[in-house]
Amino acid sequence: MKRLFTITTFILFGVFFATPVFADTSENIFYYFPNTMGYQSLEDHYRDIDILAPQIYTFGYDLKLGDIESDDAIKFAKKKRVDVMPLVVNANFDINLMSQLLANEDVQDDLIDDMIDEARHRDYIGWQLDFENINHFDRQRYVDFVKKVYKEFKKRDLVLSVAVIPRTTPYVQNSYDQDWSSGYDIGAIADTSDFVSIMSYDDPKSIGPVSSMTYLNKVLDQTLKDTPAEKISLGIPFYCWQYELGNSKKIANVTYEISANTQEKYKDAGVFSAYFDALEAEIFAFVKNGRVNYIWCDNEQSIEAKLDLVHDTGLRGISAWALGQEDLKVWKHF
Incomplete structure (x- = not known):
């Protein structure tokens, strides 16, 4: 998604039906x-996974859908009868590459045809478009492209989902304050x-938790103004952010396991951990090389709280980033 972490997998806790559904009938993706x-x-x-969505395809600088990068997970999912819905991303999240795609109908047609052919060949249920860093001047063109893809997918009974970067304030076309969220008319x-x-699993302005409950509520307040709840899959993080005291810029993205192991490693130098109910996030603090470091994580308690938020607001489900990064105790809630 927005950042290509070393360890990633994306969970969408959602349902692929055109009619409204409720959280208690949602699927794990x-x-x-x-x-x-x-x-x-x-x-x-895998028994808790309804749909596996691997990020293993790229729309490249040759204006083509690239070859599959790895099929190990695909083979395993097929063996275990887990549905697969891969992502396609624009190479390096290149803004100019996206403009080329959105300006060229022939390139669009070729990409759509290639996605359909690959879905048939590998028995995918559909695709998710994970195109990012879209110029806000291409905002309507992207909507038109999505509409075009959707029309062709429906003819083949393929699912189309789209990863979008949310906002906490309304989009203003003539504002100088544009960012990656500006390219999406959600x-x-x-x-x-x-x-x-x-993609609310990552608060770009946070100097603390990856995605606090405060941030998620702001995102939903804005998104629900023009998007039906049953069409929203809420992004939540499984990964952690590490900081050094005195520096507001994060110094690392780490897994929950690495965070816990780090705390154990430096326990003799002094460690501290706490859960902040207001933020629905856990913090680990430790002394490394004489300097205080701290790591914000989502654990089973915060994931449970965010699942409750999904249920209370009638959302389609969750999109969790990423498999392999999680507190293993979260699985009791799926």
Whole structure:
């Protein structure tokens, strides 16, 4: 998704039906990157996975759909009868590459045809578009492209979902304050797809938790203004952010296991951990080389709270980033 972490998989806790559904009938969907820990988690928890969504395809600078990067997880999922819905990303999240795609109908047609052919060949249930860093001047063109893909997918009974970066404030076209979220008209995209996964697992302005409950509530307040709840899959993080005291810029993205192991490693130098109910996040603090470091994580308690949020707001489900990074105790809630 927005950042290609070493260990990744994406969980969407959603349902692929055109009619409204409720959280208690939602499906677990996981994004996956080729990596040891992610694959191990897939093997251990495939029974809780309804749809595996591996990020293993790229729309490249040759303006073509690239070859599959790894099929290990695909083969495993097929063996275990887990549905697969891969992502396609624009190479390096290149803004100019996206503009080329959105300006060229022939390139669009070729990409759509290739996605359909690959879905047939590998028995995918559909695709998720994970195109990012879209120029806000291409905002309507992207909506038109999604609509075009959706029309062709429906002829073949394929699912189309779209990963979108949410906002906490309204989009203003003439504002100088544009960012990666500006390229998405989320309401219009939701209207012309089966559902959207809002990438709310990463608060870009946070200097603390990866995605606090405060941030998620702001995201939903804005998104629900023009997007039906049953078409929203809420992004939540499984990974952690590490900081050094005195520096507001994070210094690392780490898994929950690495965070816990780090705390154990430096326990003789002094460690501290606490859970902040207001933020629904856990913090680990420790002394490393004489300097205080701290790590914000989502654990089973915070994941449970976010699942409750999904239920209370009638959302389609969750999109969790990423398999292999999680607190293993979260699985009791799926």
